[in-house]
Amino acid sequence: MGQRRLVAGVDSSTQSCKVVVCDADSGAVVRMGRAAHPDGTEVSADHWWTAYTEATADGLLDDVEAIAVGGQQHGMVTLDEDDALVRDALLWNDTRSADAARDLVSELGGAQAWVDAVDCVPVASFTVTKLRWLAEHEAANARRTHTVVLPHDWLTGRILQQAGGFGGWTTDRGDASGTCYWSALTDDYRLDLMERALGRAVEVPRVLGPAERAGVTDSGMVVGPGTGDNMGAALGLGLRPGDVVVSLGTSGAVFAEHDAAVGDADGYVAGFASATGGHLPLACTLNAARVLTAGAHLLGTDLAGLDRLALAAEPGADGLSLLPYLDGERTPNLPDATGTLGGLTRANATPENLARACVEGMLCNLANSVDALREKGTHVERVLMIGGASQSAAVREVAPRVLGAPVVVPTPGEYVGVGAARQAAWVLTGGEEPPRWDVSLETELEPPSGRVDLEQDEHVRSQYADLQRGLYGKR
């Protein structure tokens, strides 16, 4: 038998850094490490390096031949001419650039003009809006900025700076497409849009091909291009036509592989690029798994307790609905919104109903994103549900009903990390396609089809939609 070859994938996400070491042929996870990131929407990139170092301590990367990094998308990492950090990174969930987003949209001539340019409508999450905020609020930092990179670009470069082999900053199509100054329509930068935001164009990372090397360390470890975390998850899951991913991490992300741009001037679906050379239309909420932790906290219980309570309530929580905009919201674009509990009466004011409303509210918000993808021509044959909150029993009960599609839960795993590792294996072995790695399923959940069930499910969606419309006048 030939010797086993090892590759590693990193998921440097909002809440933590997870590193998986996989068998390059089969994708089997051999070992893994993790470390926490600090909370907050403004974080020094140095923390990501500290967490990566901690997660890979004690020889985790021994004998690893190639590595790639998947990272939280959009974060603005500013570097001076010596590549030192100018300021803390502003993350995807930092909403201070909401006014900048509005200004940029109107200055270019409206949402359609942005869709024509980069297939995305800027919202506070996107890097271009953070650059405008920097120019308007921190002129000295804006002037010191020589290069702008994304979280995964920074960690990839830092690995090479530390271990030898750094040849300049790099990125990939997937993550670059989340800046709004790189276009998946033309596969090229739109530095005029960066200049519009920041007042001048600065250095940007070189965009590598899907299986191109970012570098090789002194010890001979190949470093892949890496990608955004959602593009990494798509690679890790090996999506087939009809698959739509609903990822319930800090963010709620809904996406599918596509062979063409989507062009959504309503701004629900962003026209991102995939890590394999195609498109990855994606709708993303700021509020997902942490709605459940907040709900549990409110009820004085833990996540298992929240599950028990939610499962003891009837669908629709006896009329109680939650608009889950606890951290503001991005999809729909309501950066200043807060959470709203609607339909509260003395009769329905129970812990069970409140727990149910948290689960249903989080999922109704994401169901709107699934519908937006459907409206843009995505065929939804089944939903692949991943991310921390996919482990919740109540989420598993409610998801197929509210999303209106069969839901499969892959065997629990770090799919962003596995996707990055699959990219690393691809870079190592070459070839037109990434290596075939099988994904096993833990469970398949069919939506109930009885008349009463369907009426209940429709009711859950419509009471949520009524509350939303009443307060904000839109989906």
Ligand SMILES: Nc1ncnc2c1ncn2[C@@H]1O[C@H](COP(=O)(O)OP(=O)(O)O)[C@@H](O)[C@H]1O
């Ligand atoms: N059984 C569970 N029920 C609900 N939420 C869970 C459960 N297990 C983990 N989570 C939540 O999942 C989140 C982490 O998921 P993850 O996909 O790793 O997020 P991220 O990639 O954004 O860091 C945390 O907010 C955690 O509370």
Ligand SMILES: O=C(CO)[C@@H](O)[C@H](O)COP(=O)(O)O
């Ligand atoms: O902004 C987006 C996608 O557009 C988020 O999905 C981030 O990429 C962060 O993801 P998680 O930390 O929740 O995995």
